[in-house]
Amino acid sequence: MARLFHVPLSPYCRKVRLSLAEKKIEVELVEERYWEQDPDFLRRNPAGKVPVLRLDGQIMSESAAICEYIEETRPEPALMPKTPEARFEVRRLVGWFDDKFHHEVTSKLLYERVNKKVTGQGYPDSKNVKQGAKAIKYHLDYMAWLLDHRRWLAGDQMTLADFAAAAHLSSLDYISDVDWNRSQVVKDWYAKIKSRPAFRSILADQVPGFRPPPHYADLDF
Amino acid sequence: MARLFHVPLSPYCRKVRLSLAEKKIEVELVEERYWEQDPDFLRRNPAGKVPVLRLDGQIMSESAAICEYIEETRPEPALMPKTPEARFEVRRLVGWFDDKFHHEVTSKLLYERVNKKVTGQGYPDSKNVKQGAKAIKYHLDYMAWLLDHRRWLAGDQMTLADFAAAAHLSSLDYISDVDWNRSQVVKDWYAKIKSRPAFRSILADQVPGFRPPPHYADLDF
Structure with missing residues (x-):
């Protein structure tokens, strides 16, 4: 069986989990305290990051490369469109979320509030938290702008771009x-994706010391 | 003709320039002072970053997505191998350089020494410079380890991974x-890639206020 070394709230791990689940690839999840830099883990991935996936007898790291590999070896159901133009748009948006959104929002909110505590690096820096809380509004508005024109973020079909976001x-x-009241189209988009069977394991995640709000796992949030 | 909005020393822009040149796609280079956030530029790319490429009537951003698009629409000469396993390895290494190497080395050296001055953000932080100078040794050793087993970084053919690095x-x-005396295999690899016609425009780059060392453009460095 495939095995994924992960941490529950890592967006990069969640993107891979969504890809695997959507393609019905069974996977054993193993929580990896990657910040402790265990030698066994570093042997599996010299980059020292999660996710690390064992699949088809290979040990793989880098979430974007992993998702492309899964797509190429298990093309159905498709998470990438067919034309180079549409594929470009998916990859552009995956880059948008995994680079820009991560840098401006996720690293400023999730890392300050959760990762710092879990890895023993102290308290959130309120300047960062404020910046992140401001930036997420701009990103939600950008998503709303995209979703005003499209059924899914990158076009008319659900793709890796939706999973990254x-x-x-x-x-x-x-x-x-996340202020779900900021945009109805973004909320509707999230409700659609949240109700997919692939999302179930993510909604069941529990991180000790951090209790999710009641709406987190609620499909009618 | 294709048009690339870029800055000369940006590794992401250089990766795209190498891909275009290797495939003999003529391109007009336009220097973009992206940090001034000119409204025209932001209309072309809401991410506010370079590179931005105009090609086939489209405006494209995100260097990884751009390179995959070029590869899909101009497959010859190939910069990606054929099997999913080998393609995974290319993408893993592109991620390694564009994420990990960038974070640990490029942002600590190039951004401190050049970008800060060019964008009027003051002087290099010597703590960062020291960290970057230490980290690049580890990365050169990792490259040497790969090149001990392989002709090119991701395998037996030259790929996007070599261009990213x-x-x-x-x-x-x-x-x-870069201390080219640290590893003979890395130096040999760089000499091979540097002597390709696709590299010429990069070796001719000039940044006002920063004069490159004499060996920079020398093929027998």
């Missing part, structure tokens, strides 16, 4: 940092 | 931050 937003929703 | 290293070489 939902991975970040679901992790932030766990700590009540 | 060469893009970062060439930018750092411009400011004399």
Whole structure:
């Protein structure tokens, strides 16, 4: 069986979990305290990061590369469109969320509030938290602008771009940092993706010391 | 003709320039002072970053997505291998350089020494510079370990992984931050890639206020 070394609230791990689940690939989840830099773990991944996936006899790291591999070896159901133009748009948006959104929002909110505590690095820096809380509004508005024109973020079908975005937003929703009242189209989009069977394991996540708000796992939030 | 909005020492822009040149796609280079956040530029790319490429009537951002698009629409000469396993390894290494190497090395050396001055953000932070100078040794050793087993970084053919790595290293070489005596295999690899016609425009780059060392453009460095 496939095995994923992960931490529950990591958006990169969640994106891989969503891809695996959507394609019905069974996976054993193993929580990895990657910040302790265990030698066994570093042997599996010299980058020292999660996710690390064992699949098809290989040990794989880098979430974007993993998702492309899963897509190429298990093309159904498709999480990438067919034309180069549409595929470009998916990859652009995956980059948007995993680079820009992560830098401006996730690292400022989730890392300050959760990762610092879990890894023993002290208290949240309120300047960062304020910046993140401001930036997420701009990103939600950008998503709303996209979703005014499209059924899903990158076009008319659900793709890896939706999983990348939902991975970040679901992790932030766990700590009540998403204002779902800001945009109805974004809320509707999240309700659609949240109700997929692939999302169930993510809604069941529990992080000791951090209790999710009641709406976190509620499909009618 | 294609048009690339770029800055000369950006590794992400250089990676795209190398891909375009290797595939003999003529491009007009336009320097973009992206940090001034010109409204015209932000209309082209709401992420506010370079590179931005105009190609096939589209405006494209995110260097990884751009390179995959070029590869899909101009498959020859191939910069990606054929099997999913080998393609995974290319993408893993592109991620390694564009994320980990960038975070640990490029942002600590190039950004401190050059970007801060160019964008009027003051002087290099010597703590960061020291960290970057230490981290690059570890990365050169990792490259040497890969190249002990392989002709090119991701396998037996030259790929986007080599371009990602060469893009970062060439930018750092411009400011004399690469110790080419650390590893003979890495130096040989760089000599091979540096002598390709696709590299010429990069070796001709000039940044006002920063003169490259004599070996920068020398093929027998």
